[in-house]
Amino acid sequence: MEQTKAPFFELVEKDMRQVEARMRTSPDEPNPHIESALNHLLASGGKRIRPTITLLTGSMLGADRQRLVTLAAAIELLHTATLVHDDLIDGSLLRRGNPTLNAQWSPAATVLTGDYVFARAAHLAAETGSLSLMRIFARTLMIMVSGEINQLFYAKPNDLHQDYFHRIYAKTASLFEVASQGAAMIAGESDGIIEQLRAFGYEIGIAFQIVDDTLDFIGQESEVGKPVASDLRNGLITLPAINFLQGDPHNATLNAVIAGRRVDEADLEELIEAIRQSDAIERSLDQARQFVASGTQRIRNFPDSPPREALIQLAEYVINRSF
Amino acid sequence: MEQTKAPFFELVEKDMRQVEARMRTSPDEPNPHIESALNHLLASGGKRIRPTITLLTGSMLGADRQRLVTLAAAIELLHTATLVHDDLIDGSLLRRGNPTLNAQWSPAATVLTGDYVFARAAHLAAETGSLSLMRIFARTLMIMVSGEINQLFYAKPNDLHQDYFHRIYAKTASLFEVASQGAAMIAGESDGIIEQLRAFGYEIGIAFQIVDDTLDFIGQESEVGKPVASDLRNGLITLPAINFLQGDPHNATLNAVIAGRRVDEADLEELIEAIRQSDAIERSLDQARQFVASGTQRIRNFPDSPPREALIQLAEYVINRSF
Numbered sequence: 165m166e167q168t169k170a171p172f173f174e175l176v177e178k179d180m181r182q183v184e185a186r187m188r189t190s191p192d193e194p195n196p197h198i199e200s201a202l203n204h205l206l207a208s209g210g211k212r213i214r215p216t217i218t219l220l221t222g223s224m225l226g227a228d229r230q231r232l233v234t235l236a237a238a239i240e241l242l243h244t245a246t247l248v249h250d251d252l253i254d255g256s257l258l259r260r261g262n263p264t265l266n267a268q269w270s271p272a273a274t275v276l277t278g279d280y281v282f283a284r285a286a287h288l289a290a291e292t293g294s295l296s297l298m299r300i301f302a303r304t305l306m307i308m309v310s311g312e313i314n315q316l317f318y319a320k321p322n323d324l325h326q327d328y329f330h331r332i333y334a335k336t337a338s339l340f341e342v343a344s345q346g347a348a349m350i351a352g353e354s355d356g357i358i359e360q361l362r363a364f365g366y367e368i369g370i371a372f373q374i375v376d377d378t379l380d381f382i383g384q385e386s387e388v389g390k391p392v393a394s395d396l397r398n399g400l401i402t403l404p405a406i407n408f409l410q411g412d413p414h415n416a417t418l419n420a421v422i423a424g425r426r427v428d429e430a431d432l433e434e435l436i437e438a439i440r441q442s443d444a445i446e447r448s449l450d451q452a453r454q455f456v457a458s459g460t461q462r463i464r465n466f467p468d469s470p471p472r473e474a475l476i477q478l479a480e481y482v483i484n485r486s487f
Numbered sequence: 488m489e490q491t492k493a494p495f496f497e498l499v500e501k502d503m504r505q506v507e508a509r510m511r512t513s514p515d516e517p518n519p520h521i522e523s524a525l526n527h528l529l530a531s532g533g534k535r536i537r538p539t540i541t542l543l544t545g546s547m548l549g550a551d552r553q554r555l556v557t558l559a560a561a562i563e564l565l566h567t568a569t570l571v572h573d574d575l576i577d578g579s580l581l582r583r584g585n586p587t588l589n590a591q592w593s594p595a596a597t598v599l600t601g602d603y604v605f606a607r608a609a610h611l612a613a614e615t616g617s618l619s620l621m622r623i624f625a626r627t628l629m630i631m632v633s634g635e636i637n638q639l640f641y642a643k644p645n646d647l648h649q650d651y652f653h654r655i656y657a658k659t660a661s662l663f664e665v666a667s668q669g670a671a672m673i674a675g676e677s678d679g680i681i682e683q684l685r686a687f688g689y690e691i692g693i694a695f696q697i698v699d700d701t702l703d704f705i706g707q708e709s710e711v712g713k714p715v716a717s718d719l720r721n722g723l724i725t726l727p728a729i730n731f732l733q734g735d736p737h738n739a740t741l742n743a744v745i746a747g748r749r750v751d752e753a754d755l756e757e758l759i760e761a762i763r764q765s766d767a768i769e770r771s772l773d774q775a776r777q778f779v780a781s782g783t784q785r786i787r788n789f790p791d792s793p794p795r796e797a798l799i800q801l802a803e804y805v806i807n808r809s810f
Contacts, residue, residue, distance in 0.1 A: 191626065195633045197640050249602060253595040272576040273639050275598055279572060279605065280632040286609050287625035295618055302610035303514065309603040310518045316596050317520050 170481050172474035173212075176219040179233055183215050186237035187244075191287060201265060201277045205244055208262040215240045216478065217343040217368070221361055224463070224471040227351035231292050235346050238288035238301065243339060245281035246308055248274060253312075297349045300342055307338045318399070320423055324406050332373040333366075340369025360462050364475075367459035372482045374452040377402035381440055383486070393436040399424060403451065407444035452483050493804050495797035496535075499542040502556055506538050509560035510567075514610060524588060524600045528567055531585040538563045539801065540666040540691070544684055546794040547786070550674035554615050558669050561611035561624065566662060568604035569631055571597060576635075620672045623665055630661045641722070643746055647729050655696040656689075663692025683785050687798075690782035695805045697775040700725035704763055716759040722747060726774065730767035775806050 173180075187206055190199065215236030222232035250256075251264040252274045258264060266274040282305070289301040311334025321327035344365030348358040380395050381404050395402050401422055409418055417435040420427045427435075439445070456479045466472050496503075510529055513522065538559030545555035573579075574587040575597045581587060589597040605628070612624040634657025644650035667688030671681040703718050704727050718725050724745055732741055740754040750758075762768070779802045789795050 192629065192633075195636060197636050198633060249598055253598060270639070271594070273636065275572055275576060275601075276632050276636045276639070278598075278602075280629060280636065282602065282605060283625055283628035283632055287622060287629060290618060290621040290625055293618060295613060295616060295621070298613040298618070298621055299610060302606055302613055305606035306515065306603060306610060309599050309606055310515075310521060313518060313520050313596065313599045313603065316593070316599070 170477065172220065172477040172481065173216060175470055175474045176216055176223070179219045179223075179229065179236075180212060180215065182233045183212075183219070183236045183240065186233055186288070187241055190284075197273075198277065198280055201269070201273075202281065204268075205248065205265060205277075205281070208260050210240075210243075210260065212240060213372070213478070213482075214243055214339060214343045217340065217365060217475070218347045220471045220475045220478065221344045221364075222347035222351055224466060224469055224475065225348060225351035225353060225357075225361075227347055231350045232347060234288055235292045235297070235350060236343075238285050238292065239339065239343050239346070241281055241285035241288060242301070242305060245278050245285055246305075248278035248281060250312070252278070292346070292350060294346075294349055297346050300346065300349075304338050304342050307334050311335055315400075318424060324401060324409070324422070328401065328403060328406060329370070332370060332377075336373040336376075337366050337369030340372065341365040344368075364459045364462045367455040367462075368479050368482055371452040371455040371459070371479075374403050374448055374455070375483055375485065378404055378445055378448045378452070379486070381436070382445055393439070396421060396436060396439075397432065403448045404439055404444045407447045408439045408442050411442065411444065412438075449483065456480065456483050493800065495543065495800040495804065496539060498793055498797045499539055499546070502542050502546075502552065502559075503535060503538065505556045506535075506542070506559045506563065509556055509611070510564055513607075520596075521600065521603055524592070524596075525604065527591075528571065528588060528600075528604070531583050533563075533566075533583065535563060536695070536801070536805075537566055537662060537666045540663065540688060540798070541670045543794045543798045543801065544667040544687075545670035545674055547789060547792055547798065548671060548674035548676060548680075548684075550670055554673045555670060557611055558615045558620070558673060559666075561608050561615065562662065562666050562669070564604055564608035564611060565624070565628060568601050568608055569628075571601035571604060573635070575601070615669070615673060617669075617672055620669050623668065623672075627661050627665050630657050634658055638723075641747060647724060647732070647745070651724065651726060651729060652693070655693060655700075659696040659699075660689050660692030663695065664688040667691075687782045687785045690778040690785075691802050691805055694775040694778040694782070694802075697726050697771055697778070698806055698808065701727055701768055701771045701775070704759070705768055716762070719744060719759060719762075720755065726771045727762055727767045730770045731762045731765050734765065734767065735761075772806065779803065779806050 184206070188199075188202060218236040218239055219232055222235075247259065248265055251259060252266040252271060255266070256264050257267040265277060269277070286302070289298050292298070311331060314334075315331070341362050342365070345358055345362035348361040353361070377395060380390070380402065381393050383392070391397065396405055399421055405418060409415065409422075412418070415435065417427050417431040421432075421435075460476050460479045463472055463475055507529070511522075511525065541559040541562055542555055545558075570582065571588055574582055575589040575594060578589070579587050580590040588600060592600070609625070612621050615621070634654060637657075638654070664685050665688070668681055668685035671684040676684070700718060703713070703725065704716050706715070714720065719728055722744055728741060732738065732745075735741070738758065740750050740758040743750045744755075783799050783802050786795055786798055
């Protein structure tokens with residue numbers, strides 16, 4: 165597995181090894197089928213950006229290391245569990261170039277493994293020793309799943325912009341938010357500081373998803389691992405398309421996609437190319453940059469420290485990454 | 488929905504109405520799709536035996552009513568969530584005479600609704616305000632799911648008896664155990680009393696499942712809602728078959744089923760009839776009665792009270808019910 169080795173990842177490398185071990189440690193007699201599935205899922209990698217946020221935020225605030233490692237493991241496992249069920253639902257056979265669990269296992273085994281990973285994540289969250297954190301953790305899972313259910317019952321939204329931000333909050337920012345907020349809770353910070361760190365995670369998460377959605381339009385298929393504009397091809401309206409619509413509100417193809425109608429393949433390719441060439445891309449990235457700027461502003465009043473610097477680098481990496 | 492109205496249910500009727508309301512109350516802005524699915528699932532009924540155990544145990548020990556209602560709702564929702572995924576995996580179209588969720592919804596929506604119900608159960612468990620309870624709750628989900636995964640990867644067990652008791656612990660007794668143990672934790676009891684109540688729930692749960700497995704052999708298809716001996720037909724070895732094997736250790740058909748081989752339909756019918764006519768049935772029920780006797784013994788040293796009497800009645804109902 166190739167991991168991005170940005171400098172901010174290096175600062176948490178030692179703790180992250182503990183997080184990796186924690187995610188793999190069963191509190192009970194290990195079940196060989198589950199351990200094998202879990203090892204497969206965790207070996208497929210991923211940037212581990214969420215647990216990195218937890219470790220850096222907690223480290224900046226002087227939180228207890230062991231509890232931070234536990235929370236970071238809980239958050240990455242919750243993320244992993246949602247991916248297991250997502251891939252099953254989407255019928256995805258590859259994730260990050262590796263076969264998904266559902267590509268190898270039956271749907272039954274995939275559903276149950278996802279459930280098991282949820283349960284282990286909840287168990288780890290309880291191990292952090294904070295009930296309010298546990299409540300937020302369970303609530304985040306409700307928000308994430310509720311967002312996905314809404315996507316299944318697609319209805320043309322009244323307000324595209326608002327609908328988009330609700331959607332990426334449920335999908336991504338809600339878990340980024342807990343990653344930083346939870347670290348502040350473990351550090352025993354005041355409600356004001358906890359809220360400040362929650363907002364930091366929220367804004368970095370929103371920026372992360374906007375960049376993801378923009379890379380879907382401009383990334384190389386070889387890097388993104390999906391055809392260009394796969395979201396739009398699946399009828400999913402993301403920020404670049406919304407920005408494009410502002411400049412061309414009567415675009416027939418785009419309005420048809422928004423209305424949930426099927427469109428002609430050639431028209432769709434033309435629309436994708438038009439969006440790629442338009443300033444909608446740059447405007448989307450600008451919006452992501454504004455979220456990152458606002459997010460980093462929220463941690464600038466903390467004393468200068470390596471973890472604080474690393475968090476700022478991480479926030480900048482979120483908008484500068486190419487995949 | 489027809490509910491069994493045994494006297495011990497009457498004692499908790501008022502609190503159970505609160506449990507029903509609690510299960511249906513979203514902590515966030517309600518999602519209409521989820522609320523409709525949840526109402527469908529909860530309206531299908533069920534005996535509510537697990538939350539009844541929680542309410543009666545807590546009431547016997549003088550636990551806080553609101554926290555008990557919360558725990559009871561968490562436990563019944565956890566049970567409901569596992570049924571949603573089980574029915575999907577088994578492809579079951581009816582449960583208690585009502586269409587299952589997967590009979591009406593897509594697999595994707597069914598997986599996600601199950602996830603959502605898990606999340607809401609975990610959120611309620613966190614609302615009980617006890618971290619140790621929360622840990623046990625998450626661990627129970629791990630045990631239940633782990634047991635189901637094992638069933639998917641069936642391997643001929645070394646020890647049929649031990650394998651059976653592991654299996655019914657994971658499937659049933661683990662959640663019965665939390666139902667009574669959790670109530671004792673909420674009541675702030677000592678470790679000794681908590682353990683005593685855990686053992687009570689465990690034994691009642693084991694008895695409940697043994698009776699279920701025996702009714703599978705002797706119940707009327709119209710009452711059980713499944714063909715007679717559906718477990719054995721699905722290759723699942725339960726206590727009546729294990730007891731029968733003790734009296735007829737070289738039975739070729741039964742040994743073939745245990746080894747996971749396909750058997751001739753006529754041979755299978757003959758085996759089922761032989762088990763039904765044998766003393767294996769009565770011996771299974773005797774074993775269930777012993778668990779109930781041991782369970783009730785554990786609560787006889789508490790002062791006489793209506794909830795204690797109701798718990799003893801409930802334990803006896805577990806072995807005397809006909810479906």
